[in-house]
Amino acid sequence: MSQLVSTDRAAVVVAGKPVASQFQPVHNPARTDEVVGEVAVGTAAHVERAVAAAADAFPGWSATPATRRAELLLAAADDLADHVDELATLLTREQGKVRWESMIDVGGAAKILRYYTGLADRLAADEVFRRDDRGTVHLGRRPVGVTGIIVPWNSPVYLAFLGLAPALLAGNTVVVKPSEYAPLALGRVLDVLAAHLPPGVVNTVPGGAEAGSALVAHPRVRKVFFTGSTATGQQVMRGAAGNLKNLSLELGGNDPAIVLPSARVDDRLVDELVRAVFTLSGQICFDVKRIYVHRSRYADFVERYLDAVDRIVVGDGLDPASTIGPVNNRPQFERVRDLIERTRAAGATVRTVGRKLDPEGWDRGLFLLPSVVTDVEPGAEIVGCEQFGPVVPVLPYDTDEQVVAYANDTEFGLSASVWGEDREHALSVARRLECGSVFLNVHRLGASDMTMPFGGFKGSGIGRGHGMYSLDACTELQVIADYVDVSGFPGPPPS
Numbered sequence: 001m002s003q004l005v006s007t008d009r010a011a012v013v014v015a016g017k018p019v020a021s022q023f024q025p026v027h028n029p030a031r032t033d034e035v036v037g038e039v040a041v042g043t044a045a046h047v048e049r050a051v052a053a054a055a056d057a058f059p060g061w062s063a064t065p066a067t068r069r070a071e072l073l074l075a076a077a078d079d080l081a082d083h084v085d086e087l088a089t090l091l092t093r094e095q096g097k098v099r100w101e102s103m104i105d106v107g108g109a110a111k112i113l114r115y116y117t118g119l120a121d122r123l124a125a126d127e128v129f130r131r132d133d134r135g136t137v138h139l140g141r142r143p144v145g146v147t148g149i150i151v152p153w154n155s156p157v158y159l160a161f162l163g164l165a166p167a168l169l170a171g172n173t174v175v176v177k178p179s180e181y182a183p184l185a186l187g188r189v190l191d192v193l194a195a196h197l198p199p200g201v202v203n204t205v206p207g208g209a210e211a212g213s214a215l216v217a218h219p220r221v222r223k224v225f226f227t228g229s230t231a232t233g234q235q236v237m238r239g240a241a242g243n244l245k246n247l248s249l250e251l252g253g254n255d256p257a258i259v260l261p262s263a264r265v266d267d268r269l270v271d272e273l274v275r276a277v278f279t280l281s282g283q284i285c286f287d288v289k290r291i292y293v294h295r296s297r298y299a300d301f302v303e304r305y306l307d308a309v310d311r312i313v314v315g316d317g318l319d320p321a322s323t324i325g326p327v328n329n330r331p332q333f334e335r336v337r338d339l340i341e342r343t344r345a346a347g348a349t350v351r352t353v354g355r356k357l358d359p360e361g362w363d364r365g366l367f368l369l370p371s372v373v374t375d376v377e378p379g380a381e382i383v384g385c386e387q388f389g390p391v392v393p394v395l396p397y398d399t400d401e402q403v404v405a406y407a408n409d410t411e412f413g414l415s416a417s418v419w420g421e422d423r424e425h426a427l428s429v430a431r432r433l434e435c436g437s438v439f440l441n442v443h444r445l446g447a448s449d450m451t452m453p454f455g456g457f458k459g460s461g462i463g464r465g466h467g468m469y470s471l472d473a474c475t476e477l478q479v480i481a482d483y484v485d486v487s488g489f490p491g492p493p494p495s
């Protein structure tokens with residue numbers, strides 16, 4: 001029997017009003033018998049209503065001066081900043097992540113809104129692109145239209161706002177589809193945001209594939225910001241073909257970390273690589289998913305790394321003694337657990353270390369202790385896939401050629417890191433990697449800040465987010481050519 005502790009409801013909300021729907025429970029992954037709240041099962045009919053509301057609100061919102069839109073978004077940011085503490089607790093209870101991670105996630109709403117409002121003047125007026133004897137050419141940015149924002153469960157609030165803030169500032173109206181696995185804190189944040197804006201500017205349809213695919217295929221939706229797995233991203237691309245939607249795809253990753261011969265294998269390096277792999281239990285798109293260590297450093301690295309990983313404490317994210325929390329949902333838990341079992345059965349050495357915070361309550365949660373895999377082939381499943389859980393393979397290599405080939409031998413291309421004291425060598429390796437970001441001697445949250453373009457090569461996505469890159473992604477460039485002299489243009493002679 002599920003135990004209802006305190007309920008929270010993530011409803012379908014259209015133009016500020018809840019809409020009737022079926023609901024399903026949201027469980028606490030640290031205690032799966034505890035129901036944290038309920039989430040609406042959004043349908044294609046809900047999407048229809050939400051898109052209609054967003055389309056009705058579009059003429060008014062897009063005609064509102066960008067500076068006024070920024071004022072309203074700033075007021076929403078101030079309001080949201082007051083709720084971070086309370087909502088971070090809710091997020092940990094539904095998502096599982098430790099509390100400091102939830103503070104960053106929920107705190108992202110106000111932070112990202114404030115950042116983008118600072119760019120309002122870039123949208124406020126058209127620029128003169130060219131002025132000469134032939135006339136004046138103006139260049140403006142216009143909103144794309146109704147925008148769908150589809151969000152995964154790992155960092156639901158932060159990732160939603162990376163699309164929402166630039167989309168709204170640019171004059172688009174939105175329909176947000178939170179993940180069915182982490183909808184509650186985001187639902188509350190969206191309610192606060194929507195209350196500061198005209199009705200219909202922000203609408204929410206929680207749910208799974210039915211709501212997501214209906215939003216992607218809807219002919220009145222002109223733009224989709226999708227963040228999620230590469231497999232779903234491929235479906236999104238197919239579904240969006242009907243009206244040739246403008247797409248931003250932030251997809252999966254299989255980030256390599258490359259430890260060069262010049263690396264000093266000390267506590268700092270080892271601790272950074274623990275953070276790089278195990279933050280959010282390995283469930284961040286740009287967590288390190290595989291480590292390649294130069295053979296001259298390999299044995300030393302593995303020994304120290306195992307010691308450091310062994311210090312990880314796995315438990316309820318609300319307990320400050322936990323270093324990492326549970327995996328977010330049962331399908332993902334079973335996927336990672338089965339992958340570890342297959343890796344072991346295939347002959348690799350899997351060392352499962354770390355400490356259970358609450359051994360008695362262990363089986364109530366979706367907990368996995370951290371695992372380090374050695375004696376594994378470069379082509380093994382655990383090396384080639386996006387495991388998205390607290391397990392990492394560590395492999396030796398001999399030459400730059402070899403490790404660059406290993407690193408690039410994947411359909412993913414999100415990020416990578418290169419570790420060593422020889423900066424020039426690290427830079428030369430970095431430039432050969434097929435991915436959107438390469439970090440030197442670090443690889444964790446904060447390494448790609450809001451101003452730096454972020455996105456993937458190959459199967460890790462299309463387009464770039466953050467900064468002006470996101471504003472570019474949710475606006476169309478419009479040229480207005482005001483000619484006074486067209487005599488030089490080609491054409492048949494006057495009759």
Ligand code: NAD
Nearest residue numbers: 151152153179208209212213228229232250251252253285
């Ligand atoms: P997912 O692809 O399963 O789901 C993402 C979202 O898409 C959810 O809201 C889901 O309900 C919805 N969805 C499911 N089927 C759909 C369909 N047919 N059409 C439209 N929407 C649909 O991903 P997930 O498991 O929620 O998240 C983990 C994945 O997200 C990982 O692969 C991770 O790397 C990736 N991710 C990428 C980034 C990035 O910035 N590149 C950031 C975070 C997470």
